[in-house]
Amino acid sequence: MRDLLPPTVAVAVAGPQDWSGVLLPAERACLGDQAAASRRRDFTAGRVCARRALAGLGLPATPVTSAPDRSPVWPAGVVGTITHTRDYCAAAAAHAAEFRSVGMDAEQHRDLTPRVRRAICLPEEEAELGRLPAGVSWPTVVFSIKETVYKVWHPLVGTWLDFHDARVTLDPDAGTFTTQIAPRRVDAAPVPDPPASIAGRFAVDAALVRSAAALPPR
Ligand SMILES: CC(C)(COP(=O)(O)OP(=O)(O)OC[C@H]1O[C@@H](n2cnc3c(N)ncnc32)[C@H](O)[C@@H]1OP(=O)(O)O)[C@@H](O)C(=O)NCCC(=O)NCCS
Structure with missing residues (x-):
């Protein structure tokens, strides 16, 4: 996705390890205990990428939780987006002062x-x-x-x-x-x-x- 977004938007694309990466406790709570293996895999890759995108903005590894409507909840002052399909997952984040929204x-x-x-x-x-x-x-x-x-x-x-x-x-x-x-x-x-x-x-x-x-x- 790096090729599709302006340079000041931080982008992370999942590598092979990221699908079985580590969730932060607040993220794990959003996923719940009952999630199917495929959902766990997608959600995990998305969160690992989301935190890598935050790091790309120079921000700490804050949890990216989910709102009741399923949209990702980014730290204050950040806008961002996540996508996953089969073997591809990516997240992007930007400073809200620079972009109103990213998708x-x-x-x-x-x-x-x-x-x-x-x-x-x-x-x-x-x-x-x-x-x-x-x-x-x-x-x-x-x-x-x-x-x-x-x-x-x-x-x-x-x-x-x-x-x-x-x-x-x-x-x-x-x-x-x-x-x-x-x-x-x-x-x-x-x-x-x-x-x-x-x-x-x-x-x-x-x-x-x-x-x-x-x-x-x-
Ligand atoms: C929300 C939606 C766009 C997600 O797209 P998708 O192709 O199913 O799935 P993707 O893997 O690309 O994206 C999933 C991610 O989108 C994000 N997402 C979910 N709801 C969202 C919302 N309301 N706003 C922004 N992002 C949202 C989440 O991060 C989700 O991943 P996660 O649950 O692991 O956190 C889709 O399910 C949907 O509801 N579409 C109907 C509405 C629509 O697209 N209308 C067309 C308007 S022109």
Whole structure:
């Protein structure tokens, strides 16, 4: 994810040891005793990466707990994000004075069924994707971007977004995207200056689709 975020955002990508790393007591309490092995593995890699990202900002190894809505709870003055999928996990953190919010997402690069595609993409997005070069599952790219957008939006605004509440425009050559948020969601936001648009970068290889965005100050 280092390639997708500005240089002052600290990024950590999990190595092989991190999936069985050590959780701090407060983090272990969030995971609970009943978590399945796969969930324990993902959560652990995310927390190890989160603390490494904090260290990259020059901050101590504070626990990164989970809110009841599952969003990660970063230390005061920090914004950040976590993603995990199969053998890939990453976390990013930034000083809240520099960025209002940060989001990122990684997905397996595979085709989506027509039903899932329609649930994710607006009709006008599907029409645009049909004109892009073959060999990439573009609906998966849009899916990843919308998950990233939600991870930027939700910690800042606190409200839900449907997949059809975001209109994604891709620049496949530049590896960038812009997203317009539905005006009804922006107008109903219970915070001042909710973002009406969120821009970021994406990357695709044979295995993974990745996307990330860091929202600059107002
Ligand atoms: C929250 C959500 C985006 C997570 O994405 P995912 O692809 O399932 O999973 P990822 O591995 O990429 O991310 C999981 C991490 O996201 C973080 N996360 C969970 N809820 C979050 C929220 N509300 N806000 C920000 N981050 C959140 C957590 O750190 C979680 O990992 P953890 O439980 O180990 O701490 C997804 O489950 C979801 O609810 N999506 C529906 C909403 C949406 O995307 N709408 C589209 C709007 S355009």
